[in-house]
Every structure is written in C-alpha cells, then in structure tokens.
Amino acid sequence: MYLGLDIGRQYVKMVTVEKSRDEYKVLDAGLRLVPELNATYDPEKIDHTHWVMAVKELLRQQGLNPKRVKSVISGINGSSSSIKQITTMEMPSDELQSAMTFEARKHIPMDGTDAVIDYQIFGSNSREIDKIDVGLVACTKGVINSHVSLLRECGLKPGIVDVNPIALSNAVTFVKDIPEDGLVVIVDIGAVTSSLVVYGQGQEFFTRDLPLGGYHFVKETAAKHEISYTDAQDLLFKEGLSCMIKTSADDGIDNVRIAERTVYDNLVEDIRRSLRFYAKQTGQSFFLKIFLTGGAAVTPGLADFISSKLNVDTAVFNPFENINGGADFSVTNPNQYTVALGLGIRGGMERE
Ligand SMILES: Nc1ncnc2c1ncn2[C@@H]1O[C@H](COP(=O)(O)OP(=O)(O)OP(=O)(O)O)[C@@H](O)[C@H]1O
Ligand SMILES: [Mg+2]
Numbered sequence: 001m002y003l004g005l006d007i008g009r010q011y012v013k014m015v016t017v018e019k020s021r022d023e024y025k026v027l028d029a030g031l032r033l034v035p036e037l038n039a040t041y042d043p044e045k046i047d048h049t050h051w052v053m054a055v056k057e058l059l060r061q062q063g064l065n066p067k068r069v070k071s072v073i074s075g076i077n078g079s080s081s082s083i084k085q086i087t088t089m090e091m092p093s094d095e096l097q098s099a100m101t102f103e104a105r106k107h108i109p110m111d112g113t114d115a116v117i118d119y120q121i122f123g124s125n126s127r128e129i130d131k132i133d134v135g136l137v138a139c140t141k142g143v144i145n146s147h148v149s150l151l152r153e154c155g156l157k158p159g160i161v162d163v164n165p166i167a168l169s170n171a172v173t174f175v176k177d178i179p180e181d182g183l184v185v186i187v188d189i190g191a192v193t194s195s196l197v198v199y200g201q202g203q204e205f206f207t208r209d210l211p212l213g214g215y216h217f218v219k220e221t222a223a224k225h226e227i228s229y230t231d232a233q234d235l236l237f238k239e240g241l242s243c244m245i246k247t248s249a250d251d252g253i254d255n256v257r258i259a260e261r262t263v264y265d266n267l268v269e270d271i272r273r274s275l276r277f278y279a280k281q282t283g284q285s286f287f288l289k290i291f292l293t294g295g296a297a298v299t300p301g302l303a304d305f306i307s308s309k310l311n312v313d314t315a316v317f318n319p320f321e322n323i324n325g326g327a328d329f330s331v332t333n334p335n336q337y338t339v340a341l342g343l344g345i346r347g348g349m350e351r352e
Contacts, residue, residue, distance in 0.1 A: 001027065002347030003064070005055070005074045006164070006340040007150070009043045010034055010191035010215070011295065012054045014062060015340040019348035024174070025324040026344070029337050032058035040229050043192045043215055048150060055154040066155035073343040075164040076147060078195045079209040081139035083165060087125050090132050104138050116144050120166060126202030135205055137163050160346060164188070165197045165207035167342030172291055174345055175322045182288040183278075185312070187271060188338065189296040191215045194267065196274050204282050210270040212263060214296030220244070220263045240300025264302065268309045275310075291317035293338035 006013040012034060016027040034054045035041055059066050086103055088096075096119070104117045118137045125131040144161060151158040168186050178184055183200040190213045198206040221243060222232035235243050244262050271290075279285035290312050292303055297316045307314035318334045319341040320326030331337065 001069075001071065002344045003069050003072045004167075004340040004342065004344030004347070005072055005151075005156075006167075006337075006343060007051055007055065007074060008034070008190055008295075008339075009046060010041060011336065012051065012058050013337050013340040014058055014064075015337050015344045016062075016064075017341070017344035017348065023324060024345060024348060026320060026326050026341065028062055028329060029320070029331050029334075029340065030058060030062045031331075031336065032061060041191075041215070048146075048153075051150055052153045055150075055156075059154070069156060071159050071347050072151065072156050073160045073162055073347045074147065074151060074158070075162045075167050075339055075343050076139055076143060077193070077209070078163065078165045078207050079193060080143045081137060081163045083163060083205070083207050084136050085122065085133055085205040086136050087128070087131050087133055090130055096134070100134065100136055104136055114140050114142070116141055118161075122199075122205060123202065133202070133205075135166060137166070139163075162343055162346050164339050165195050167339045167346060168195060168197050168293065169199050169205070169342070170345050170349070171293075171319050171338045171342030172317065174342075175317075175319055176291075179288060182286040183284060185271075185275065185287055185290045186317070186338075187290060187292055187297075187306075188294040189213055189267075189292060189299075189302075190294045191296070194270075194294065196271060198275070198278050198287075200284075200288075203284060204278075206274075206278050206281075208274050208277075210267065210274070212267045212270065213294070214299070216263050217296060217299060236299065238300070240302060241305055242301055264305055265309075268306055271306065272310060287312045290314040293317045293319070293335050295333055295336040297335045298333060 002017050004015045011031045013031045015029045018025045018027055032054045034046055034050050100119045101117050115138045120135045122133040122135055125133050148158045168188055172186055178201055180201050183198055183203055186197040188195040192213050192215055194210040194213050196208050218233050218236055221236045222229050241264055303314045303316055316335050319338045320334050
C-alpha cells in the first residue's frame with residue numbers, strides 16, 4: 001500500500017493506493033483542516049506543530065496507524081523546489097544519477113553544496129532518437145530536512161519525497177489519455193498559491209507557482225461585502241464569481257464605470273503570462289485543455305471564466321473518475337486530491 005500525503009497550507013490530504021501487477025486501485029481518501037477548528041484561517045500563522053497535529057489526526061480519522069505505513073510518498077511545493085526539463089543520452093540509472101548531479105549545476109541556480117537532486121524520466125525525446133527527456137528536480141537541504149522531520153514527528157517513516165507539480169502531471173497522465181499532439185495545462189488552485197504545469201507527449205515540461213489561491217478569493221469576497229472570513233467563505237462556495245459582480249440596483253450611477261479588476265482577472269492574467277512565456281521559450285502554443293485541480297477549482301463560475309478569457313477549453317479535473325476503487329468511497333471535492341493521488345501513484349512507479 002502506498003500512502004500519498006499532500007501537506008497543504010489549509011488542508012492535509014491523503015490517498016492510499018495499491019498496485020498489483022500493472023493495475024492501481026485506490027483504497028481510501030481523506031482530508032483534515034490544518035488550523036485548529038473554529039480558528040479564523042490565516043496562512044501566515046500556520047507552523048510545523050499545526051501540520052503535525054493535522055497529519056496525525058487525519059491518519060487517526062482514516063484508521064491508519066503511522067507505524068504500520070510502510071511506504072509514504074509526500075510532496076514539496078513547487079515554490080520550494082526547482083524543476084527543469086533537460087534532454088540527455090539514454091544511459092543506465094547509476095550513470096544517469098551522476099550525470100544529473102552534474103547537469104543540475106549547469107541548469108539550476110543553486111550553490112551546489114546545498115542542493116538535493118532527483119529526477120524522473122519523462123520518455124524518449126521526440127526529435128533525437130537516442131535521447132531521453134528527464135525532469136530534473138532540485139531543492140535545498142534545509143527544505144528537505146524540515147519536511148522529513150515533520151513526517152517523523154507525525155510518527156511516519158519518510159519515504160519518497162516528490163514535488164507537487166510532478167505529482168500533478170503524474171495524476172493527470174494516469175487518468176486521461178494525453179493526445180499525441182498539443183499541450184495540456186494543469187492549474188492546481190490551492191489556498192495560498194496555484195501551481196501551473198504545462199506538458200504534453202514529447203513536449204517540454206514547465207511549471208510555475210502563481211501567488212493566488214482560494215484564500216485570496218475568500219478575502220476579496222469578505223472585503224467586498226464587508227463580512228467575516230467564514231461568512232465570505234460560505235457565500236463564495238455557493239455563489240462563486242457572481243457575488244463579485246455588482247447588481248445594477250446597488251450600482252446606481254456607477255454602472256457605467258469600467259468593472260473593477262478582480263482577483264480572478266489577476267489569476268487569468270498570471271496564467272496567460274505563463275502560457276505566453278512557454279510559447280516563446282518552446283515555439284509551442286497548441287494548448288488543448290486546462291484542467292483545474294485543488295480545492296478552489298470548484299469555485300462556481302471559475303472554469304467558465306478562465307475558458308472564456310483564454311479561449312481554451314477548461315474543466316475541473318476528477319482524479320478518481322478512471323481508477324479502480326474510485327467509486328467505492330465518496331469525497332465532497334475530488335479535485336482536491338489530485339496531488340495526493342499523484343504522490344500515491346509515484347510509489348508504484350519503478351525507476352528504470
Ligand atoms: N466548495 C468549494 N468551493 C470553492 N472553494 C473551495 C471549496 N472547498 C474548498 N475551497 C477552497 O479550496 C482551498 C483549499 O484547497 P487545497 O486543499 O487544494 O489547498 P491547500 O493544498 O491546503 O493549499 P496550498 O496548495 O496553497 O498549500 C481553500 O482556499 C478553500 O477556500
Ligand atoms: Mg495544495
């Protein structure tokens with residue numbers, strides 16, 4: 001059994017999966033709020049102890065004894081790591097490991113001594129026959145050490161530490177058939193940041209963290225309506241983007257004024273800029289689809305808004321729709337588990 005554990009800044013999420021032969025089966029999924037109940041959510045105030053408590057409570061809630069969990073796969077945020085796709089000759093894995101360590105120094109602006117390197121083979125290069133595309137991942141020892149000590153404090157034995165953007169692409173690739181031509185975009189809208197990933201078969205992998213998430217959606221709703229964070233959350237979950245648009249009644253004479261720029265416009269602008277950057281760097285701009293994941297993906301009206309502004313088909317992604325066992329349990333917000341599922345799947349992926 002593999003336990004995929006996504007330690008987010010508002011919720012910790014877990015998905016357990018099992019692999020027999022080549023088939024994955026999802027066993028269970030669950031989540032837990034990170035801050036203590038009834039507290040007003042403030043991401044700035046979350047620290048190590050809150051996460052430890054939340055993970056412990058989550059495991060208890062799902063009936064898992066941390067001591068018995070043999071294989072836990074957890075993830076580091078895109079903003080604390082750096083991921084770069086490179087193309088290299090095909091070679092045995094021990095050689096690849098040292099080649100990657102060498103490559104990392106060239107590609108990733110870090111001091112070298114303080115970097116931890118990992119990689120994942122994406123597949124054969126589409127242009128050069130004997131070459132492969134590799135996702136090279138680096139982060140600092142400080143980030144890894146603090147992550148690993150958090151897991152230990154939860155009573156878990158640390159296992160594979162992956163990075164969330166790669167977990168996202170693993171989950172989407174697992175559930176959806178990725179077309180041979182064109183690019184798929186994933187936007188994981190969490191609480192504090194949104195992780196954008198662009199990839200496709202034989203295409204360059206790209207990721208960037210955008211500084212907006214559900215927390216900002218709620219804050220803006222609260223400010224606009226002059227209500228508390230929790231009331232704003234209720235209103236937002238029910239009405240979504242429409243509660244940001246003034247009705248003509250309270251608009252009065254102001255309705256001729258150009259509509260204010262909302263947090264959603266800013267998010268769209270950030271996505272647009274990232275896609276433009278990708279197109280410039282790679283010469284590829286055939287964006288087929290945007291999948292929204294993360295808790296705030298279901299904000300009513302958001303997928304349609306993004307789709308109409310960017311002119312790319314946009315939909316909320318359900319990681320359990322095409323996996324054995326996915327229909328055997330129910331969760332309210334399946335999209336919120338995409339990273340956790342991707343991490344669980346990673347446990348069953350052997351490195352060639
Ligand atoms: N039904 C809903 N409608 C709209 N937004 C929702 C809904 N349920 C949860 N959210 C939002 O989802 C966000 C939490 O999502 P998620 O669990 O993906 O974040 P996280 O992983 O904890 O945060 P981060 O990725 O920034 O560390 C919150 O901001 C919350 O307001
Ligand atoms: Mg998250």
